[in-house]
Amino acid sequence: xxxxxxxxxxxxxxxxxxxxxxxxxxxxxxxxxxxxxxxxxxxxxxxxxxxxxxxxxxxxxxxxxxxxxxxxxxxxxxxxxxxxxxxxxxxxxxxxxxxxxxxxxxxxxxxxxxxxxxxxxxxxxxxxxxxxxxxxxxxxxxxxxxxxxxxxxxxxxxxxxxxxxxxxxxxxxxxxxxxxxxxxxxxxxxxxxxxxxxxxxxxxxxxxxxxxxxxxxxxxxxxxxxxxxxxxxxxxxxxxxxxxxxxxxxxxxxxxxxxxxxxxxxxxxxxxxxxxxxxxxxxxxxxxxxxxxxxxxxxxxxxxxxxxxxxxxxxxxxxxxxxxxxx
Amino acid sequence: xxxxxxxxxxxxxxxxxxxxxxxxxxxxxxxxxxxxxxxxxxxxxxxxxxxxxxxxxxxxxxxxxxxxxxxxxxxxxxxxxxxxxxxxxxxxxxxxxxxxxxxxxxxxxxxxxxxxxxxxxxxxxxxxxxxxxxxxxxxxxxxxxxxxxxxxxxxxxxxxxxxxxxxxxxxxxxxxxxxxxxxxxxxxxxxxxxxxxxxxxxxxxxxxxxxxxxxxxxxxxxxxxxxxxxxxxxxxxxxxxxxxxxxxxxxxxxxxxxxxxxxxxxxxxxxxxxxxxxxxxxxxxxxxxxxxxxxxxxxxxxxxxxxxxxxxxxxxxxxxxxxxxxx
Numbered sequence: 001x002x003x004x005x006x007x008x009x010x011x012x013x014x015x016x017x018x019x020x021x022x023x024x025x026x027x028x029x030x031x032x033x034x035x036x037x038x039x040x041x042x043x044x045x046x047x048x049x050x051x052x053x054x055x056x057x058x059x060x061x062x063x064x065x066x067x068x069x070x071x072x073x074x075x076x077x078x079x080x081x082x083x084x085x086x087x088x089x090x091x092x093x094x095x096x097x098x099x100x101x102x103x104x105x106x107x108x109x110x111x112x113x114x115x116x117x118x119x120x121x122x123x124x125x126x127x128x129x130x131x132x133x134x135x136x137x138x139x140x141x142x143x144x145x146x147x148x149x150x151x152x153x154x155x156x157x158x159x160x161x162x163x164x165x166x167x168x169x170x171x172x173x174x175x176x177x178x179x180x181x182x183x184x185x186x187x188x189x190x191x192x193x194x195x196x197x198x199x200x201x202x203x204x205x206x207x208x209x210x211x212x213x214x215x216x217x218x219x220x221x222x223x224x225x226x227x228x229x230x231x232x233x234x235x236x237x238x239x240x241x242x243x244x245x246x247x248x249x250x251x252x253x254x255x256x257x258x259x260x261x262x263x264x265x266x267x268x269x270x271x272x273x274x275x276x277x278x279x280x281x282x283x284x285x286x287x288x289x290x291x292x293x294x295x296x297x298x299x300x301x302x303x304x305x306x307x308x309x310x311x312x313x314x315x316x317x318x319x320x321x322x323x324x325x326x327x
Numbered sequence: 328x329x330x331x332x333x334x335x336x337x338x339x340x341x342x343x344x345x346x347x348x349x350x351x352x353x354x355x356x357x358x359x360x361x362x363x364x365x366x367x368x369x370x371x372x373x374x375x376x377x378x379x380x381x382x383x384x385x386x387x388x389x390x391x392x393x394x395x396x397x398x399x400x401x402x403x404x405x406x407x408x409x410x411x412x413x414x415x416x417x418x419x420x421x422x423x424x425x426x427x428x429x430x431x432x433x434x435x436x437x438x439x440x441x442x443x444x445x446x447x448x449x450x451x452x453x454x455x456x457x458x459x460x461x462x463x464x465x466x467x468x469x470x471x472x473x474x475x476x477x478x479x480x481x482x483x484x485x486x487x488x489x490x491x492x493x494x495x496x497x498x499x500x501x502x503x504x505x506x507x508x509x510x511x512x513x514x515x516x517x518x519x520x521x522x523x524x525x526x527x528x529x530x531x532x533x534x535x536x537x538x539x540x541x542x543x544x545x546x547x548x549x550x551x552x553x554x555x556x557x558x559x560x561x562x563x564x565x566x567x568x569x570x571x572x573x574x575x576x577x578x579x580x581x582x583x584x585x586x587x588x589x590x591x592x593x594x595x596x597x598x599x600x601x602x603x604x605x606x607x608x609x610x611x612x613x614x615x616x617x618x619x620x621x622x623x624x625x626x627x628x629x630x631x632x633x634x635x636x637x638x639x640x641x642x643x644x645x646x647x648x649x650x651x652x653x654x
Contacts, residue, residue: 145615147645148523149476155527179527196475196525200482200506201646204522288472319474319528 008039012050012060021057045132065133065215067113067243075247080109081140081254082246088112090132092119094139095195095209102141102197102205109254110141113246120211129213129229131220136212136242140253143205144261148198151206152303152318153265155179158192158208160271161253166190166212169248170236175277178296178305178322183277187230189213210249215239269299282325283307285317292317293325335366339377339387348384372459392460392542394440394570402574407436408467408581409573415439417459419446421466422522422536429468429524429532436581437468440573447538456540458547461558463539463569467580470532471588475525478533479630479645480592482506485519485535487598488580493517493539496575497563502604505623505632505649510604514557516540537576542566596626605649610634612647619644620652 006028011020025036040050040058049062069087076082084107091097091114098112114137120130130137144154159180166182166189167174175183182190193209216231232240259267273279278296285292285307292315294307304316333355338347352363367377367385376389396414403409411434418424418441425439443459457464471481486507493509493516494501502510509517520536543558559567586594600606605623612619612634619642621634631643 147615148478149645151475151525152528194527195531196523198478198523198525200521201479288474318476 008036009043009048012058017059019053019057019059024057065242067115067246071243072113072246075243076250077247078109078250078254080107081250081257082109082111084110086112088114090114090116090118093117093209094137095193095207098139098141098207099195099197102207106141108141108143111138111250113138129216129221129225130211131216134213134215134217134220134231136210136214136246136249138210138246140208140210140250141205142208142257144203144257146203148196148201148203149302150265151194151196151203152179153260153268154206154208155192155194156272156299156303157256157260157268158194158210158253160268160275161256162190162192162210162212162249163275164256164271165248165252166232166245168252169240169245170232172232172236174275176272176275178276178278184230184235187235188228189230189232189235212245212249214242214245265301265303269301269303273298278305278322284323284325285320286323287317287320292320296322335363336370336375339385344386346380346384346386351384392569394442394573398570399440399573402570403577404574405436405577405581407434408577408584409436409438411437413439415441417441417443417445420444420536421464422520422534425466425468425534426522426524429534433468435468435470438465438577440465456543456548456552456556457538458543461540461542461544461547463537463541463573463576465537465573467535467537467577468532469535469584471530471584473530475523475528475530476629477592478521478523478530479506480587480595481533481535481630482519482521483599483626483630484583484587484595485521485537485580487595487602488583489517489519489537489539489576490602491583491598492575492579493559493572495579496567496572497559499559499563501602503599503602505603505605511557511559511562514562515555516557516559516562539572539576541569541572592628592630596628596630600625605632609652611650611652612644613650614644614647619647623649 011025022033050058051061052058067087069085094112094114116132117130117137159176163174163176163182172184177183180192181188191211194206196206197204213231215233221229283296294309296305297308298306300306300316304318307315307317309315338352349360377385378388379385394414396412421439421441441464444457444464447457486503490501490503490509499511504510507519508515518538521533523533524531540558542560610623621636623632624635625633627633627643631645634642634644636642
């Protein structure tokens with residue numbers, strides 16, 4: 001049943017599973033075939049999958065799933081993480097939205113989720129593919145009582161939390177590329193970006209941005225990204241319930257954060273090292289001050305990467321591009 | 328000459344140097360004596376100094392000075408610092424105003440000045456006395472290309488820049504209390520607060536808040552602050568030209584920042600150490616993780632305070648309250 005003027009969506013939804021002919025749509029909406037195509041594209045961008053068959057017409061074969069705050073609250077087993085939550089349809093970036101809330105005094109654990117980001121950001125100012133309804137694009141607010149120079153530890157903590165939660169839900173074997181990219185068979189499935197605000201050496205807050213490519217398909221990736229990225233759906237061959245995954249991630253994150261606050265970085269360090277794909281392999285690091293060739297041996301007490309250089313001297317690296325070193 | 332309805336200010340300004348009787352004011356403004364007192368208080372809060380003599384009335388004996396962007400630009404000898412400048416009459420905090428501009432993409436060197444702040448902030452969330460027209464309350468935008476964990480170096484750089492500029496203008500002997508309070512005879516003349524925003528280990532920007540108590544008088548300080556703070560005017564016995572002082576601070580800051588960017592922290596470290604009032608004296612440091620008693624010996628390569636503990640072991644401290652240690 002449609003209310004008010006019919007739309008392309010209402011026509012297609014009227015007879016679930018059945019084709020609606022282009023002619024019928026043209027007449028009922030009083031629009032051209034070209035205009036129909038444009039509207040189909042719009043629905044697809046919103047997460048609908050529409051089949052078009054010559055002489056049959058169009059039908060919906062997949063609907064976008066929606067993250068509902070009510071359902072999420074029901075599935076959550078956390079104390080504070082995600083208890084204060086906002087779900088948006090489209091935002092520029094969940095980071096920007098949450099940063100504003102943080103400045104207004106939002107409590108630790110506040111979560112901002114978006115079905116779609118039109119200016120999703122990755123590390124080093126790169127853009128991040130975040131189409132509607134297919135991924136988890138969210139930001140979590142932390143107000144840790146640690147000095148600013150310990151933020152590298154939080155970066156690694158976030159990687160371990162996502163790694164453990166996603167492995168538990170999907171059964172996939174997920175490696176961590178330093179510092180915080182999660183990879184399946186060498187292809188990236190998540191992006192994590194920590195933005196911190198500090199007053200002198202005191203952290204005011206940290207906004208942890210998490211992008212998880214959940215139900216994206218190969219066609220969702222731009223060509224230049226497709227070689228380097230994969231979705232959980234593509235990797236494990238089935239669609240995943242995003243709300244369940246969010247609940248798992250928050251639970252794991254909250255638990256590890258509690259361990260970190262209570263007894264320090266050591267546990268996180270060991271968990272991170274156990275999942276690293278970079279340790280003990282010849283590696284090239286491109287830092288702001290130059291190129292480093294060596295073998296990463298572990299993570300320092302402060303959260304830096306310890307790299308063994310030629311002659312067995314050790315160097316600690318906080319920020320760099322990391323790649324295998326092919327002699 | 329007044330335009331429109333007379334105000335208390337216009338009546339007082341009509342005959343410069345002469346008294347205007349309370350009766351005359353009452354009649355011309357049609358207000359009570361009590362109402363006149365309230366308005367006098369308001370003018371004083373704006374930086375006017377008004378003499379009240381029984382049976383004579385009121386007269387202005389000091390007008391607030393104003394920082395003019397045009398005059399400042401004329402006096403500046405910098406390349407970028409302060410070239411993009413906004414002068415506000417009243418703001419909550421110049422930090423908040425500049426942070427917004429930074430998020431919108433303002434260039435390095437952008438400066439926000441306010442004649443008055445009604446929510447001026449100091450370190451550790453303390454409030455900061457910033458009455459109208461009597462001090463320098465300003466924030467400077469930096470976009471340094473250094474990793475996040477080097478921000479302590481910038482904190483010390485700011486202290487050295489203000490120290491050198493203010494010494495040159497006033498001739499006062501100014502010590503630095505770690506990390507960045509400037510003191511004259513043990514009393515505080517400035518407050519510096521760095522707020523930084525980072526993406527992982529990369530600094531997005533740093534907003535350097537500087538509060539300099541220039542022409543405040545003893546009566547401007549709340550009782551609990553008066554014992555610990557002093558203005559440049561009180562310390563050197565004369566009023567100072569705030570615009571000239573701002574120009575000197577920016578010049579010194581820009582020069583030191585250029586040295587820092589070109590050849591690293593070493594010069595800043597030596598300049599800071601030479602002006603420190605804490606080095607080589609028994610000291611108590613109250614950190615987030617506990618109390619440290621020892622003797623500060625210098626600044627580390629990364630900008631931390633190196634404290635010699637009993638038994639000659641060394642500890643580095645990034646953030647703490649510092650006080651003399653009286654056995």
